[in-house]
Amino acid sequence: MPAAEFSPQKLRQIREEMVRGAPPKRRPWSRKYINAQVQRLRAMFKWAAARELVPVTVYQALGTLEPLRRG
16 A cells, blocks of 8 residues: 555554454454554654655544553
8 A cells, every 4th residue: 555545544444453363373462552553653654744755644644543552
């Protein structure tokens, strides 16, 4: 998928895969680790937006996804 088409919904789907874990033997990731990885993805898009590789609106939209909360 082109980076310009990446959206908060796609990021949410990726995060849900992290929460769920993947068959056959991968365990779910911890909440703190998932939030760190989502932040890492946002930083990647910030870098790309600063270099005009993706529209800045993509980076701004990804910032609207709330972090996972305890519980």
